[in-house]
Every structure is written in structure tokens, then in C-alpha cells.
Amino acid sequence: MTGPAERVGALLQPSSVAIVGASDKPGVGQRVVANLRAVGFGGAIYPVNPRHAEVAGIPAHPSLSDLPRVPDLMVAAVNRELTVSAVREAQGLGCRAAVLLAAGFGEAGPRGQQLHRDLVQAIGQMAVLGPNCLGYVNLADRTAGYSGPLMEPPVCGRTALISQSGAFAATVTGAAAERAIAFSHVITTGNQVDLDVADHIAFLTGRPPVRVIACYVEGFRDGRKLLAAMDQAVQAGQQVIVLKAGRSRAGGAAARTHTGALAGSSAVQLGLWRQHGVLIADDPEEFLALIELCSRLTRLPGPRVGVLTISGGERLLAADAAEEFGLPLASLAPATGTQLAEVLPPYITVSNPMDTTGAGVVDGQPEAHARAVGIFCRDPNVDIVVASQDAKNGWVQADHASSLFDQCVLSAHQGAAAAGKPLVVISPTAGELDSSVRDYASSHDIPCLAGLRPAVSALSQLLRTQFGMPSDGAQPPGTGRPSDQWQCALSGDQTFRRLQARGVPVWPSRLARSEDEAVSTASQLGYPVVLKLDGPALPHRSVVGGVRLELASEEAVRSAWRALSKRASDYGIRTDGMLVQPMAPEGTEVFVGGLRDEQFGPVILCGPGGAQAETTAAPAIALAPLSADAARDLLGSAHITGLQAESPDGSAAGIDAAATAISQLSQLIAQDDVIALDINPLIVFPAGVALIDAKLVRTSDDPARPAGAGQAPR
Numbered sequence: 142m143t144g145p146a147e148r149v150g151a152l153l154q155p156s157s158v159a160i161v162g163a164s165d166k167p168g169v170g171q172r173v174v175a176n177l178r179a180v181g182f183g184g185a186i187y188p189v190n191p192r193h194a195e196v197a198g199i200p201a202h203p204s205l206s207d208l209p210r211v212p213d214l215m216v217a218a219v220n221r222e223l224t225v226s227a228v229r230e231a232q233g234l235g236c237r238a239a240v241l242l243a244a245g246f247g248e249a250g251p252r253g254q255q256l257h258r259d260l261v262q263a264i265g266q267m268a269v270l271g272p273n274c275l276g277y278v279n280l281a282d283r284t285a286g287y288s289g290p291l292m293e294p295p296v297c298g299r300t301a302l303i304s305q306s307g308a309f310a311a312t313v314t315g316a317a318a319e320r321a322i323a324f325s326h327v328i329t330t331g332n333q334v335d336l337d338v339a340d341h342i343a344f345l346t347g348r349p350p351v352r353v354i355a356c357y358v359e360g361f362r363d364g365r366k367l368l369a370a371m372d373q374a375v376q377a378g379q380q381v382i383v384l385k386a387g388r389s390r391a392g393g394a395a396a397r398t399h400t401g402a403l404a405g406s407s408a409v410q411l412g413l414w415r416q417h418g419v420l421i422a423d424d425p426e427e428f429l430a431l432i433e434l435c436s437r438l439t440r441l442p443g444p445r446v447g448v449l450t451i452s453g454g455e456r457l458l459a460a461d462a463a464e465e466f467g468l469p470l471a472s473l474a475p476a477t478g479t480q481l482a483e484v485l486p487p488y489i490t491v492s493n494p495m496d497t498t499g500a501g502v503v504d505g506q507p508e509a510h511a512r513a514v515g516i517f518c519r520d521p522n523v524d525i526v527v528a529s530q531d532a533k534n535g536w537v538q539a540d541h542a543s544s545l546f547d548q549c550v551l552s553a554h555q556g557a558a559a560a561g562k563p564l565v566v567i568s569p570t571a572g573e574l575d576s577s578v579r580d581y582a583s584s585h586d587i588p589c590l591a592g593l594r595p596a597v598s599a600l601s602q603l604l605r606t607q608f609g610m611p612s613d614g615a616q617p618p619g620t621g622r623p624s625d626q627w628q629c630a631l632s633g634d635q636t637f638r639r640l641q642a643r644g645v646p647v648w649p650s651r652l653a654r655s656e657d658e659a660v661s662t663a664s665q666l667g668y669p670v671v672l673k674l675d676g677p678a679l680p681h682r683s684v685v686g687g688v689r690l691e692l693a694s695e696e697a698v699r700s701a702w703r704a705l706s707k708r709a710s711d712y713g714i715r716t717d718g719m720l721v722q723p724m725a726p727e728g729t730e731v732f733v734g735g736l737r738d739e740q741f742g743p744v745i746l747c748g749p750g751g752a753q754a755e756t757t758a759a760p761a762i763a764l765a766p767l768s769a770d771a772a773r774d775l776l777g778s779a780h781i782t783g784l785q786a787e788s789p790d791g792s793a794a795g796i797d798a799a800a801t802a803i804s805q806l807s808q809l810i811a812q813d814d815v816i817a818l819d820i821n822p823l824i825v826f827p828a829g830v831a832l833i834d835a836k837l838v839r840t841s842d843d844p845a846r847p848a849g850a851g852q853a854p855r
Contacts, residue, residue: 274331298323443524728826
């Protein structure tokens with residue numbers, strides 16, 4: 142058992158299972174035996190308990206050594222002290238795998254940490270799950286070593302759930318049962334003394350019937366290993382979904398307590414996972430929505446969404462959510478509007494989202510509604526149909542509520558099916574759905590998502606990932622929004638060149654494409670210098686450690702070049718080279734940003750620069766372009782500490798230069814092809830300014846845009 146897949150296979154596919162601590166009394170050992178029987182395990186079950194002659198009608202044995210054969214899997218359903226002893230005995234007998242349910246090891250003080258060390262020594266070559274977990278269920282192979290509540294019913298599905306928290310796994314499977322979501326595997330990894338989340342992903346990669354691998358992750362030891370496992374699963378055609386806990390400082394401390402693993406840098410984790418096609422859930426509801434979408438939708442012909450509802454209020458709320466989460470709404474063809482006007486009341490407004498006003502459905506004439514839905518679904522610009530209709534069973538007119546939903550969704554399903562397009566149903570409020578609703582949706586493999594915001598967020602993220610759409614809310618061509626063009630992020634060098642062409646005072650900066658060129662450039666610019674990674678797809682440099690300061694010699698430049706090159710390789714970042722700049726004088730750091738707002742057009746923002754730019758709640762803002770005088774007023778309203786320093790001759794040369802630079806930048810922001818601009822920092826000192834770092838996002842007519850397209854500047 143050398144590879145992770147083979148080791149996990151020994152754990153998840155045993156032909157015999159011994160349960161140390163098995164009992165007829167309610168408790169962990171009793172549940173493990175009951176769950177094995179409930180999943181239909183066809184192998185040998187060996188209860189181990191010196192105080193029982195039999196458990197659940199199965200002969201019991203006093204110890205592992207007394208069994209008629211060495212079991213493939215040992216489940217330790219005993220306390221932490223006895224768990225270590227059971228592992229030693231099982232390993233000595235040649236048992237291949239073990240599930241350790243007890244808590245109180247590395248997460249529990251000095252004694253627990255000592256037991257953790259003892260456990261590591263006792264494991265040997267065994268594949269071990271836990272400790273501090275609920276074990277696993279493998280419905281694909283009808284095996285289990287699980288002490289939690291079993292899924293109801295225990296039917297094999299298309300989603301494998303891997304969770305570092307056993308309690309959270311039980312929460313997810315319970316909520317999933319209400320949504321008729323079935324799992325193929327539920328694996329709780331606990332403290333991960335041996336096998337970790339990455340190992341289980343590697344085992345599940347390419348393995349039918351698993352279509353979706355959903356992971357609840359708190360902490361991990363080897364980020365590269367986890368990323369590689371996720372990437373391999375995605376390359377095999379499976380969708381990986383992650384709910385990451387421990388992003389906040391408090392959450393990070395909790396994650397360390399629960400698993401003994403550091404939570405790590407959230408920005409790096411989430412950024413890298415997204416780059417490799419992993420979907421990220423922000424909360425459990427979005428996690429469930431993503432699971433249901435990915436497990437039920439097998440074909441997505443395109444990203445453009447058409448939303449149907451019978452409520453004007455829900456239409457507006459759906460439109461708001463679509464804009465907030467960047468859901469690409471289709472622009473309806475003119476012919477669609479003409480045809481809808483012929484079958485719907487004259488007061489309707491043809492739009493997307495589309496409110497059919499409930500015409501026909503509420504009045505007992507559903508055929509009128511069905512005709513309108515059919516026209517909408519056949520629109521050539523609509524790739525995916527969404528039916529937004531609440532489906533609760535708590536209405537006073539219960540029968541009417543159920544029939545109303547049935548008619549609305551039935552029409553949407555028939556219309557979408559006739560048009561050859563997938564359907565997604567969204568019940569705008571969360572909570573238990575009417576049984577007829579869920580039965581109809583699940584029997585036709587229609588995702589039925591609960592809660593408007595998590596549903597729209599999940600669908601939007603899935604579409605962005607599958608169709609390479611920008612992640613900042615901008616829409617692809619044909620969606621009918623003002624920003625109908627693709628976005629293209631320029632590198633720092635490209636941005637500097639454009640700024641220089643407009644006369645903006647850019648600090649001397651040159652792009653070096655080799656180590657020797659960096660040394661030569663540094664000599665020409667004069668030491669000390671700064672070296673920065675550069676490229677259009679580059680995330681915030683401080684996040685990846687992409688800057689080296691105060692390089693005062695050729696040796697320092699060479700050392701920095703090699704370190705940054707390794708950094709780029711470690712994070713999988715493609716760069717154009719590295720920027721070489723002389724060190725700038727000390728001064729006050731100012732942030733200048735700009736964007737094209739849909740309501741107000743080009744605007745410019747100004748506030749404290751450097752790290753403070755990330756924490757400033759409300760920077761000063763003005764409509765662009767600005768005159769130099771207006772730019773000075775903007776600077777004054779930004780309340781930037783230390784900005785009023787005067788030059789030795791008593792003039793405000795630095796303030797004047799900053800106002801001039803901001804005015805020039807506002808002219809650039811007002812250009813038609815500029816979507817966003819980020820200057821951080823613009824250093825203001827008594828005698829002038831130094832524009833140190835910049836990023837620009839512009840429109841591009843080329844759908845096959847370069848790497849980094851659609852990434853907002855930082």
C-alpha cells in the first residue's frame with residue numbers, strides 16, 4: 142500500500158470489519174454495527190468486547206487476537222487510551238486499516254498530545270482514518286465504519302462528501318435528505334493523523350459513480366498536495382466544491398483546536414483553488430446548493446440564464462441577486478417580446494427576469510401561462526431556464542399552494558425540455574419544501590434550490606467556472622448589460638507604459654525578462670532597487686510575497702530573482718518577468734482608484750494608501766474627469782494623515798504634483814475602454830510624487846482574452 146488511492150481503498154473497501162467496543166447498549170459501538178447492517182455490508186462482522194458473548198445476534202470475541210481471521214478493517218469505538226492499545230494490537234496482527242472514533246488526542250492538552258505521538262508510532266503501515274471523527278460510509282461498495290446518523294434512505298448518489306468535522310457531515314447529510322440529495326461516500330477525517338482530505342480526493346478521482354467531490358476543510362498540512370489532488374479530480378471531469386472554515390482569526394484558532402492543523406492564508410487558498418476550477422461555498426446553504434446543482438446538471442449548453450416567475454416582487458429580487466452575484470442574464474430576442482405580448486395581458490413588461498404575472502395559473506387557465514413559458518424557453522439567447530417559485534407547504538390554502546407550484550414548475554419543465562435546455566428551480570425562501578415539489582424535482586433530476594441568494598450565488602459561480610467568465614460581476618457578450626465587453630487586465634509594465642503615454646509621472650520602472658537583465662537594469666537605474674513579479678494574471682503581490690526591497694548589490698538582485706522565480710513556480714503564477722525600480726523616497730502613501738459605474742459613469746476614489754487601502758471603509762469619491770483644482774479638493778476630503786507636508790522652500794509642491802497626477806488619472810479613467818484602475822501607492826513627498834504600482838483593466842473585443850482577463854485590480 143504505497144499510493145494514497147491504494148491506502149484509502151484498504152480503508153473504504155474491506156471484506157471484513159472488527160468493531161472494538163461493539164455493544165448492544167446505545168452508543169458508538171452499537172451504531173457502527175447497526176450502520177454496517179443498514180448499508181447492506183456483505184462481509185464478515187466481528188464484534189470485539191470481553192464482556193459480551195454476542196452483539197446484535199453476532200458472536201462477540203474478547204480481543205482482536207481471538208478472531209478467526211485478521212480483519213481488513215478495525216473500528217475502535219472505545220476511549221482514547223484503549224484506542225492506542227487497539228491500534229497496536231491490530232497493527233501487530235497485520236490489519237490493513239483502522240477507523241478511530243475517540244477524541245482527546247492532539248487537540249486536547251499535554252496528555253492528548255502524548256497519546257497522539259503514541260498513536261503515530263503504533264500505526265505502522267496501517268491506513269488510518271481519524272481520530273476524533275465519525276468514520277465513513279461507502280454506499281458505492283456497501284461498506285461502512287460509521288458512528289453517525291445514517292443517510293435516509295441509504296441510497297448511493299453521485300456526490301462524495303469529505304468533512305474534517307463529523308458533526309458538520311451529519312448536519313449536511315441531514316439537510317441533504319430534505320432536498321433528496323444522495324451521497325456515494327461520506328468520509329469524516331477528524332484529526333487526520335494519517336489519511337487526509339487530499340488522500341481521499343485522490344481515491345475518488347475518476348471513480349464512478351462520483352460526479353461531485355464536496356469538501357468541508359478546516360486546516361491542512363500540505364497545500365500543494367491538496368491542490369494537486371483537487372486539480373486531478375477536476376481534470377478527470379469531476380467537480381470539486383469546498384467550504385473552507387477558519388478564514389477569520391477567530392475561526393483559524395477554532396480550526397487549530399479541532400484538528401491540530403493551521404488554517405493558513407485564506408486569500409492564497411481560495412485564489413489558487415479557484416484558478417484550478419474548484420467551486421468555493423461561503424456558507425452551508427451555498428454548499429448544499431452547489432452540491433445539488435453539480436450532481437443534477439449534466440449538460441450546460443451556455444452561460445446565459447433566463448429567469449421566470451409569476452411575481453413582480455420576485456422578479457425584482459431575482460434581478461438584484463443576479464446583478465450582485467454576476468449571474469449572466471440573457472438579452473431576449475425581439476421576436477420573443479412580440480410573441481409574449483400576443484399571449485400575455487397588455488400591461489406586462491417583457492424582460493429578463495420575466496414576470497408572467499401569474500396570468501392563467503391563478504385564474505385556473507394554466508395553458509396561457511404554459512404558452513408564455515414555452516415562448517420564453519425557446520428564445521435563442523437563453524441557454525439555461527430558471528423558474529423562481531416559492532414551494533412551501535405552510536400556506537392556508539395548502540391545496541392551492543401545491544397546485545400553483547406544480548403548474549408553474551411543470552410548465553417550466555415542459556418548456557425547457559421541449560427547447561432542449563436545462564431547468565433550475567429556485568424557491569426564494571429557505572426551509573422545508575412541499576413534498577410534491579421535491580418529489581417532482583428529484584424524479585426528473587431538476588435542481589431545486591432553497592433560498593434566493595445562496596441559489597443565485599451558486600449558479601453564478603458554477604457558470605463562471607465552466608465558461609471562463611470574469612469573477613467580479615461583469616457579464617459576457619449578449620447579456621444586455623452596459624458592460625457587454627470582455628475584460629482584460631494589463632500587467633504592471635503595460636499599465637506603466639499607458640500612464641507614461643498620458644504624461645502621468647510614473648516612477649522609473651523597467652521590465653527584466655532574465656536574471657542577467659535584472660542585474661544590468663539595476664546597475665543602470667542605481668542601487669538600491671526593488672524587484673517585483675509582474676504579469677496580467679498576477680494576484681496581489683503582497684499575498685504571494687512577490688516583492689523584494691532594498692536590494693543594494695548585484696548579489697542581492699540575483700538572490701531576489703531566484704527567490705521570486707521559485708515563489709512564482711510554487712504558486713503556479715505565469716509572469717512576464719520582473720519589474721526593476723529604484724527605491725522611492727519616503728513619503729505619504731495615497732491610494733487612487735477608478736471604475737466605470739453603471740449609474741454614474743467614470744468615478745475616481747482616493748484614500749490612504751499601502752496596507753490602509755484594504756481597511757478604509759469609505760474613501761473619498763468624485764465624478765471623473767477632474768481638473769487639478771477639483772483633484773486637490775478630493776485629496777483634502779480623503780483625510781490622509783501626513784499629506785500636508787511642505788517642501789523646504791515652503792511651497793506645497795508635493796500636493797500640487799499629487800493633484801496634477803490625480804487629474805491626469807481621472808482623464809484616463811474617463812476613457813471608454815477603461816473599466817478599472819488601481820494606483821497603490823502614489824507616494825507624495827515634499828518635492829513631488831512617485832507613482833510606484835499600478836494595475837489597469839480595460840475592455841477587449843477578443844473573447845479569447847489573455848490570462849488574467851476579468852481580474853479586478855488590487
